[in-house]
Amino acid sequence: MTVYGYHASHEQFPPSELLGLVQAAQEAGFGSSMCSDHFAPWSSRQGESGHAWAWLGAALATTGLTTGVVSAPGQRYHPAVLAQAAATLAEMYPRRLWLALGTGQALNEHVTGDRWPAKEVRTRRLEECVEVMRALFAGETVSHDGLVVVDRARLWSLPRNPPRLLGAAVSPQTAIRVARWADGLITINQPDEAQSETLAAYREAGGGGPVLLQAHLSWARTRDAALEAAHDQWREAVLGSDVGGEIPLPEHFEQAAESVEARRMEQFVHVSDDPAEHAAWLAGQSETGFDEILLHQVGRDQAGFLDVFGSEVLPELRS
8 A cells, every 4th residue: 555655845944843744744644754855945935954864863753654865975975974874863763764865966065165076977976875875784894985985984883774775766767777776766746747757767677665756746725825835935946857956056046947937837746725636646646656655745834734634635545
């Protein structure tokens, strides 16, 4: 049976408020959770960006949910440091943490002052980081000299079961590449339901494990309000992975997204005021083959969303 989870967006809410929201999501009946890992928001209108790893400790301690995070080792996070953080949480909360690893975005990684590499270089760097992290989780002492450098690193506090390392992929091409190493896949909904092509490419390339969908949606009391909320909060995030990966500052995203019309949001965000319509769309994603679907209400009305989806949408999906 498909698991339906809650996405906690660090770009949009202060960490303290977000902690209350993930607790409320568990009370509403959501079966899992995940969060973003940003250094900066997409826009000043979002206006937040708490440290995901500090927050994850509190979220795991105060809920019983399996929780994941989308992160990018190699620049802002050295892979040995990221592995240590993940190992600590996995030791404290067994079998409840997963990581989805991707090549990252300049928005979050430029802060180190290092040159932002080309996408192919970032892909090879990610693969090196995965190799390093898996060796560390296995208890090895690791030295590595490549696109990342590691000197005799060893994790002294290890979990009995290391966290799953999923591959984050938007395109079929990336899904094929991450199928080489990933314990599973996470992707997002796209225009013309193209997420199904990404899923199929991953499976056809031999990718195993669970496949997850981060489902961007917008619910409000009226359809116009739902569309307005999606346009206000999420238009910078629809610029595409090729463009979005290269833009370094929120104000640059705002400038690039000035001409994005509200109606275009419906290609990237499922917009509706009707809980039954949302339930039908989510059921369709389950039938496509996604094992877990993590709902991201892109609008700011999280309390109303949790109330309506907890009382109307989740029961419909389970039935």
